[in-house]
Amino acid sequence: MNDSAAPSIDALLEMYRTLWRIRTFESQVQRLAAAGEVPGFPHLSTGQEAVAVGVCAHLAREDVLFTSHRGHGHVLAKGSDVEATFAEVLGRETGVCRGRGGSMHLVDAANGVLGATGVVAGNLALAAGAAWAAQARGAKNISVVFFGDGATGAGAFHETINLAVLWKLPVLFVCENNGYAEFTSREEHSNVKFVSRFAEPYEMPAKTIDGNDVLAVLAAAGEAIRKLRNGEGPYLLECMTYRMAGHYVGDAQQYRSKEELAAMREKDPIERLKKHLVKNGVPESRLDSIGESGKDEVLRAVERARAAQRPNPAGVLDYVYSAELS
């Protein structure tokens, strides 16, 4: 979509559908993880979907995206195939990474998804490097990296934003500030309440917005990306959001109260977009059927992924080196 124009109702309906696709994808991961079908420990983005959808609405296929351990939503919002993504989470040969990467290392290069990293803050400099490659080659694409507020405790965060500003790299830093770094609240991690404040000494433009309001994300990301495409250098967008699921599937979440969880459910990004659309004349029944179609699409893809072929153990040493060294 155009970076600055107000979104059309049709565009918002498509986003409403994608919000449901992500929500359903995550609930299926949760369900199958509980049933022992998902190897490892997947991290869910339930409740944070508006950030992924609002930012990725502005991205073209050739724009590149880096994400973190909590990246399923970003990958789907960027347009990757649901079945191949889910198959990867299940560790299948038909997965985007042929079962070698899994939930925390999703890569779909043809779609510009250059990778999720399981080490907090490890993805930031990679995204800056991708932006440098675009700059060096005179390409117009931009680079976007999603990370949590926990990443700002790492030196790599500060090193990278310094370098990105210095080199005027077209990279959008999107912080999903969900108030928790793993199991510990932001207050216990840092005296700096808002991550956007870290941009000040580096003179990088930054904004803190309501990350559960897809319209706010759309508008702010559009403005930031317009600056990036104009060659004005990097931008830090801090999206205040809330992780409705635990840190990982199985997290007992003893660190937050039932009241806190209930209050945040009121801010559910899907419900909020629904209210907005109803207010703007879209019949609720139409929204329900769009939501259902998004859910159905994912449920069907999940069943196909579950039936897909598992990797052949004979291939376990493939892809370690280039052909020249193999």
Add this chain to the structure above:
Amino acid sequence: MSQSFIEILRRALDEELARDPAVHLLGEDVAAGGAFGVTRGLAQKHGAQRVRNTPISEAAITGLATGAALCGLRPVLEIMFIDFATLSLDTLVNQSAKYRYMSGGQLAVPMVVRTQAGAAGGAAAQHSQSLESWFVHVPGLVVVAPSSPVEAYGLLKSSIRLGDPVLFVEHKRLYTMRETLPENVELPQIGRARVTRPGEHVTLIAYSAMLNSAHEAANQLAEEGISVEVIDLRTLLPLDMATIATSITKTHRAVIAHEAVQTGGLGAEIAARIGSELFDELDAPVTRVGCPFAPIPFAPELEQALLPGTADIVRAVRGLMG
């Protein structure tokens, strides 16, 4: 006309920058020539966009190079001392090395990290280490350690053209070594060792600056009637066991010499593999020469006392001849 190791490295970089527009140099002070002058004049010749200074941010610049390599550049990153590569480890170990594998072959990281290692001249404990065996433990990385200027020329060019992340370890004691670059150097294949001196009685395996000590030792031992075959590993990962096996099948004895601390060093891996793959060929235990288990000291007398060298190799070989 002879050239120093540094001048020959510069020539290789200059030619690769001219050959392939994807090649970019980056690192601390590289536009000004770098701490050792390897990149001197290259920014002026190829432009400030191709040879870029970076802040002192090893974590970020290693990630930057990796991300750029994912997107079609061929970055050559200078990490001033291998001791500082400790700050690059998250990216090198968790990202650069694993990208091809984790992505199921979708992506590659064709990147070279040039770094400088080894002890000389009182550089002391944090600027003298030989940490290469840490990296040899990581599947997906390539580790190259040239032993001479001419070797460095070919190996650096081959490393830049490879599709994998390479740690290219230059020994500071070799920087002043001079050689004349022959015309039309054939570029060596990464992953292949070379026999630098044929011999009959003992196989002596070395790399980097230790190759010079190996040759000095072989000369001394020849006077005693002991014929030593010397192998220069060139590439430490992946290891060329075929060349080692061919030699040991002939000599039936092996010594591995490196400057790195002996405990957990590359010699341990090679010795173990010789022991399990070539046990029936051996007439004597495989012997290692490496640094004693201490940090590199500052005072010249202490530095000299700690570093393994020619005399240690000679002693080790004699010990095998019974």
